[in-house]
Amino acid sequence: MSIVSRKDKLFVYDRSGIWKLVDTNGDKEADRYEMFCNLFAQTAEIGVNPKAGLVTASDQQGNYVPSTPIQIIGNNQFYGHLPTIAPEEVYPATIAEPMVWLPHPVNPSGATQTWLIGAKMGPLNDELIHVGYNRPELFRVLMNDRFTRPQATVMSFERDFDFGSLNAQVNPADGQLYVVGFQVWGTTAKKLSGLVRLRYTDQPRVLLKEMTPMDKGLLLRFNAKLASDPASAERWSYQRSAKCGSPHLNLPGQAHHRRRGQALPDDRLHGLPQH
Structure with a gap:
């Protein structure tokens, strides 16, 4: 799931923990995998707002997961997922519902989130970006705190990727957004891996800035007519x-x-359904 170099040693991370790759005969190929640390449980792919400390995470459709969610992670909360070997639908606590569900045909595999804090991306600065993997795509997540429970609207932003996008980060050197990924599981992408930069060009683009459900419809605010x-x-x-x-x-x-x-149209808004 990730790789890092420390003092000329390579460490990789998977579901079991952190492994050290060892080259015993000096041919520059790893021939032994040593378990370095497994003293922690694997957590969801998260996005942390460095200003507010807000933590978000996603998942993909599966058992107990109706569709792709975007969650706010808080203390002592239960998000509804049970092991498949546990008694069916016997929940130990009240389920903390997500801010928003993304329909499965739109985003079959939610990956990570990143906040555009400190970015130089024009009107997107400080927004939350959600990364989709199976059909490589970036989504803008518009937070809405008008209600007692936080909600969000998700809008497609960029999908011109030929590799499976897994993560995105703002580069502090230029303030632009860099997207990276490789094939881990099923994806519609053709290439094995890739790295791209999304840069702000200062060209006009109509962007949704707010979507709020009202008594007689939806209130939509845009940055242009x-x-x-x-x-x-x-x-x-x-x-x-x-x-x-x-x-x-x-x-x-x-x-x-x-x-x-x-399937839904590619430019469809996606908001939390009312129950």
Whole structure:
């Protein structure tokens, strides 16, 4: 999952812990793997806001995970995932719901998040960026604190990658966003690995700045005047269960819903469904 060099020694990290790669015969190829440390549990891929200390994490659709979530991580909270060998749907505590669910066809595999703190990315400065892996893509995550429980809107931002994007960081040297990744599991990307820079060009681009659910629709705020009205919205709900994922379910009084696997337009807004 990651690799680092310390004093000419290579260390790699996987689900079991940190391994040291050892070259015993000097041919510059590792021929022995030594367990260096496994005294900790693997945690989710997280994003830490260095200013506010806010910690976010993601996951992908699976058992007890209806679709791709973006969570705020807090003290002593339970996020709904149980081991598959445990009694089904016997939850030990109240589940802390995510800020937002991303539909599985839109983002099948959530990877990491990064905050554009200290960036020189124009109107994107200080925003949260979510990295999708299976279909390589970056998403803007617009936080909304108008409600008692934090919510968010997710908007596609950049998808022109030919490698599986896994992580992104702001380079303090130039303030631009660098994206890196390689093939770990299933991806639509064609190349094995890659590293790209996203740079701010100061060219005009219409960006969504806020999406808030209201009594009679959605309040949308943009950074510029639109040439046409936004498309209509759709609503559905998810069900958390021991099964893998969830279909798109009807809300009360709703006649139809999308079934799991139906694709959504690439530029669709994604917000937390109302339950």
